[in-house]
Amino acid sequence: MTWYQYIWAPGIWGNPAVHTAWTAGTLVALASGTVGVFVVMRGQSFTGHALGDVGSTGAAGAFLAGVGALWGFLAAGAVTGGSIEWLGRRVRERDIATGVVMAFMLGLSALFLYLVSIYTNASNAPMAILFGSLFTVSPSLQPALLGLSIAALAILALIYRPLLFSTATPEVAQSRGIPVRLVGLAFMLALVVAAEEAALAVGAILSTALLIGPAATAARMARRPGMAVLLAAGLAVGNIWLGILLAYDSYWWPPIHTGWPVSFFVTVVSLGMYAAGGLIQRVRTTVREGGR
Numbered sequence: 001m002t003w004y005q006y007i008w009a010p011g012i013w014g015n016p017a018v019h020t021a022w023t024a025g026t027l028v029a030l031a032s033g034t035v036g037v038f039v040v041m042r043g044q045s046f047t048g049h050a051l052g053d054v055g056s057t058g059a060a061g062a063f064l065a066g067v068g069a070l071w072g073f074l075a076a077g078a079v080t081g082g083s084i085e086w087l088g089r090r091v092r093e094r095d096i097a098t099g100v101v102m103a104f105m106l107g108l109s110a111l112f113l114y115l116v117s118i119y120t121n122a123s124n125a126p127m128a129i130l131f132g133s134l135f136t137v138s139p140s141l142q143p144a145l146l147g148l149s150i151a152a153l154a155i156l157a158l159i160y161r162p163l164l165f166s167t168a169t170p171e172v173a174q175s176r177g178i179p180v181r182l183v184g185l186a187f188m189l190a191l192v193v194a195a196e197e198a199a200l201a202v203g204a205i206l207s208t209a210l211l212i213g214p215a216a217t218a219a220r221m222a223r224r225p226g227m228a229v230l231l232a233a234g235l236a237v238g239n240i241w242l243g244i245l246l247a248y249d250s251y252w253w254p255p256i257h258t259g260w261p262v263s264f265f266v267t268v269v270s271l272g273m274y275a276a277g278g279l280i281q282r283v284r285t286t287v288r289e290g291g292r
Contacts, residue, residue, distance in 0.1 A: 012248050021134040021262070024145055025240035028197040029210060031149040033236030034156060035194035036215030037229050038187060042167050045212050047084060050098045051195035052207030054080045054105035058196075059129045059204065060112030063120070069129065070141060073196035073204075074148075080105055081192040085185055132203030132263045134244065145197065152193040159186050164225055201240070202263040209263070210236055213270030217277035239269045 012018055039048045055073040062072025080101055087097035113126045128136065156163070166173040166180045174180045198207035218232035243266035250260040 012245070015248070016139075017135045018244065018248060020137055020139045020142070021244050022241065023142055024137045025134055025201055025244060026237055027142070027145045027149045028201045029214075029236035029240040030233050031152045031190075031194045032198045032210040033214045033218075033233040034229055035152060035190050036211045036213075036236070037218060037225065037232045038156070038163060038167060039191060039211060040215045040219050041225070042187075044094075044191070045208070046095060047098050048191060048195050048211045049208050050084075050102040051077050051080055051192060052199045052204050052211065054102055054109065054204075055196050055199035055207070056129050056204035057105045057109035057112060059199075060109055060116055060126070063116055063125055063129070064112060068141070070144060070196075070200055073199050074192070076105060077192040077196040077199075081188045085188055128203075130203050130205050131261060132199075132201055132206065134201055134240075134262045135247070137200070148193050148197060152190040155186055155190040159183050163187055202243075202266050206263045206267055209267040209270040210239065213267075213274055214239055217273045220274075220277040220281045235273055239266055239273065242269050 036048070039045060054076050056076075058072035058074070058076025058079075059069040060072070062069050062075070083101045084094060084097050087101070113129070116125050127133075162173065162178045162183045163186075165176075166178055166183050170180055195207055195211055198210040201207075202209055214235035215228075215232040217235055218228040222228035222231050243262045246265040247260055247262040250265075251257060253260070
């Protein structure tokens with residue numbers, strides 16, 4: 001192989017698994033990046049992290065029941081999201097409720113993953129659930145991922161203005177008749193979809209790499225919420241594309257013919273983007289202060 005082929009490995013465009021990974025990853029990234037901006041603005045990063053983690057409970061349970069992992073992720077996310085909203089009605093209570101529910105659901109996850117390893121022959125299932133495996137996503141899941149991503153984006157489009165208002169000044173929004181509680185519930189629904197799709201793509205443990213990383217970077221670089229949303233979606237898509245490319249290329253890296261996981265590269269790219277965003281922000285601040 002030439003040096004060029006180590007960067008752009010041969011056969012990538014003719015590989016069906018890569019096509020599926022790119023399609024599924026793009027759909028997931030669009031939803032995760034867009035929803036993630038409001039997760040960062042509302043200070044709900046811990047909630048987003050918890051929803052991704054507890055998805056492992058549903059995915060492991062779904063595997064034991066012979067059901068698709070995606071539906072298990074969504075079921076666990078819906079139960080957890082609903083519990084957090086019900087138990088944590090105030091902002092201070094939300095983190096406490098998130099921690100309590102998360103601990104219980106992760107306890108179930110430990111039990112289900114143990115049962116998977118004991119009673120099934122799928123020894124790689126726990127790894128796939130916890131750390132993702134985009135190259136093994138079934139093409140039959142693409143319509144479901146498309147519908148879920150569209151639903152999450154549609155919810156955000158419908159509640160965009162009241163969500164933005166209630167995020168910035170919840171007390172003022174409530175005094176002006178905006179149903180803050182209802183808006184929060186609608187946003188939680190979109191967050192559940194985005195978090196669990198991200199968990200399916202890059203694993204339950206690493207889902208925040210797509211949900212929080214691009215959004216936090218966009219929040220550093222963009223001055224307006226609308227621009228931050230567009231930038232976060234673009235960064236998330238770029239992140240997943242680069243992660244897939246590097247994972248495919250790594251088949252030719254040491255150790256040869258082994259390959260590295262997509263989720264690893266997604267987390268690396270996410271960290272690099274965030275660091276670059278911080279650097280750009282500092283340069284802007286320096287230039288602005290120097291011009292005064």
